[in-house]
Amino acid sequence: MIRAEELKKVPIFACLTDGQRERIAQNAADLRVQKGEWLIREGEVPSFFVLLEGVLEVEKEYGGTSQVRGRYQPGDFYGETPILLDSPTIASLRAHAPSRVLRMDRMQFKELLDSSAECASTIVHTMTQRITAIREYTQDNNPFRVLIVGSQYDGECRNIRTFLSLNRIPYEWVDNERDPDRVPLCVISDPSGPFVLVDDSAIVSRPLTTRKVAEALGLHTNPRKKSYDVVVIGGGPAGLAAAVYGASEGLSVLLVEKTAAGGQACTSSRIENYLGFPNGISGEELGARAVKQAARFGAEMVVTRKVVTIEPTSDGYCVELDGGSRLQTKTVILATGVDWRKLNIEGIDRLQGKGVVYGASRMDAPSVVGKDIFIVGGGNSAGQAAVYFSSYAASVTVLVRGEGLAQTMSHYLIAQLDQRHNITVEAYTEVVSVDGENSLQSIHTSISGAPPLERSADALFVMI
Ligand SMILES: Cc1cc2nc3c(=O)[nH]c(=O)nc-3n(C[C@H](O)[C@H](O)[C@H](O)COP(=O)(O)OP(=O)(O)OC[C@H]3O[C@@H](n4cnc5c(N)ncnc54)[C@H](O)[C@@H]3O)c2cc1C
Structure with a gap:
């Protein structure tokens, strides 16, 4: 339990009266997190955290991967910005060393702001600095990790654009037939395209496959282990749900998806009949949330990999992925959904x-x-x-x-x-x-x- 005297040494609480610190000590949560444990994840309902002991790392998702954006030391606080803006949590916090954290919920935090003008001013000042840092970061960093150069009628380019959209990776697309002047000449000797440029450094040229682009982006395309309790084939809503429930029961789960996790639902502009989303939710958002949920329970996911054969073995099944990886599993869940029926007409x-x-x-x-x-x-x-x-x-x-x-x-x-x-x-x-x-x-x-x-x-x- 937190003691009022120890809060005296924490800068944000130093200006409060003994009585105010006593009230915080009695009401705030005293959290202990081990190295590697998450305190809060991006997108969750925010709380106000003050680090008492240890080190916390700030991680932000950016273009399909997670990046460490800074560290907090004892005395630092976090969570004021999303609470005051009434938004979801902007970045995740993970313990870099065993840590002890004071947590206040929204009401307690607002009480803190009302109780001391000095404390409120420090919090608002920090929030302003953080918003400025976010603005500078977005100005300095190209929000598009990928540049695609190719015609709107190029099938390979279209597949890459679909793949990036489904994976929620921001990209810029230059149609080299409509806008030849916009093709950056400096990046390739044959500027006519099509090609894909990842993170301003890796060039992917013909054949433009989603696997090549996924690998250049650092997405997970190879299973980490040789053996799993469950292999789920297909990363649509059904496969993701299976991964969430399997992993949450402690099973080692691998989900194999041939394009991008989210399945058909990810192409839906607005799903309005899904329980729990009274105002509807875009398919992309639903898929992204499910992917996060499955990953959070420890399910492993590989994209741009297709299961090509499943053979029974003495203690389960051997599953083969395209490209040759063979995996052993006790259970296979088929969640491969449906494909569009083709129109059989001339042309x-x-x-x-x-x-x-x-x-x-x-x-x-x-x-x-x-x-x-x-x-x-x-x-x-x-x-x-x-x-x-x-x-x-x-x-x-x-x-x-x-x-x-x-x-x-x-x-x-x-x-x-x-x-x-x-x-x-x-x-x-x-x-x-x-x-x-x-x-x-x-x-x-x-x-x-x-x-x-x-x-x-x-x-x-x-x-x-
Ligand atoms: C545009 C659109 C709008 C929709 N709107 C709604 C709506 O508003 N409300 C609603 O309830 N439903 C809606 N649906 C339907 C809903 O999306 C589907 O019912 C749902 O996605 C089915 O989920 P699933 O996981 O069974 O299959 P899918 O979503 O089809 O997922 C199957 C996945 O398996 C993968 N796969 C297939 N074979 C392999 C293999 N061999 N190896 C690896 N991976 C493989 C595929 O790439 C795919 O990602 C909509 C569908 C579309 C296309």
Whole structure:
């Protein structure tokens, strides 16, 4: 338990009266953390911490990896900024040595501010210095870890952009066909691209694979061990949930994901029907939270790795990843989700990635600004994409084979579609062919089998 006399030596409490220190000693928590233990993680509800003994490290997530941004010594405090800004915790705190920390909740902290003008002034002064440091840091550091140079119709570049978006890694993209002047000449002898530049130093060139980019970024692509209790295949919501529950029960869990953790849900602009999020949550945010939760319980995750074979052995299974790693496990959980069904029509394969896209993600928004786009499909994912793109595109036409959306789309989404003036739903309509030289220019649609009608189209998102 904290004693009032020991608080006298802590600078932030030195100006208080004995009575005020006594009250803090009686009400604040006395936390002991071992080396390596987390005190608070980025994104959590903040508390006010004062370090009494030991050393704490500040870690901040940046572009998909975690970086140590400083150390706190006894007497330092933390947590005032997010509490006063009413935001989640801005960075994580981890013990660098066995440490003892005083913790106040929000109400106790506000009481402290009200109790002493001197104390409040020290706290506000520190907060101002920290906000200035954050501003200087963001000015000095390029927020984009990755620069992609390549055409919007280049399939490899598109895969990399999707991969980075799904992994929530900020990137800058220069379309070398539309904006050749913006290609940085200094970085590569053949500036025509496509190429990827990571952290201003590593250049990834053709073939542009997500594995190469992931490795340049320092993401985890190789399992650390040869044997696990559980291997979960697929990092969508189901696989991540399995990883959280398995790891929280103390099992050694490896999650293998062929692209980026989060699965299909990560491409959703706003999931409104998930329990616990009354105002909805973007798929990216849901995925990021689940990844953090699984990692926090100790689950290991590798991305850009695909499970290619599973063979039974005498005490479980041998799982082989593409690229050759073989792992032993007692249990395999298959959480591989679904893939989009392909449209089997004339011209579609040639134009895939060149205006014809399977699925849709927020990353696609800049490429539809002011354009006339079509979405094939009547499910919730198609509805979400229509609502999202309607803020960017000139027109969004949703094509469905059936009589309408009522059988396949949630009521709340149909209502949202109705409210957007630039969304049209065409029933009993099929796409029968797509056309264009270098990229999609038109589609042919047929209503109830009638002769096809040619329509100019800038993009076709297939979500079936
Ligand atoms: C645009 C969109 C919007 C949506 N909106 C909503 C919504 O608002 N509300 C809602 O409830 N649902 C929504 N959904 C549906 C929801 O996202 C899915 O139901 C959910 O993601 C299914 O989770 P899952 O883990 O089973 O599979 P998935 O999310 O499909 O994840 C499977 C994962 O397995 C990986 N994988 C596959 N094979 C292998 C392999 N061999 N090796 C390694 N990894 C592999 C895949 O890459 C993928 O990441 C939406 C879906 C989309 C696409």
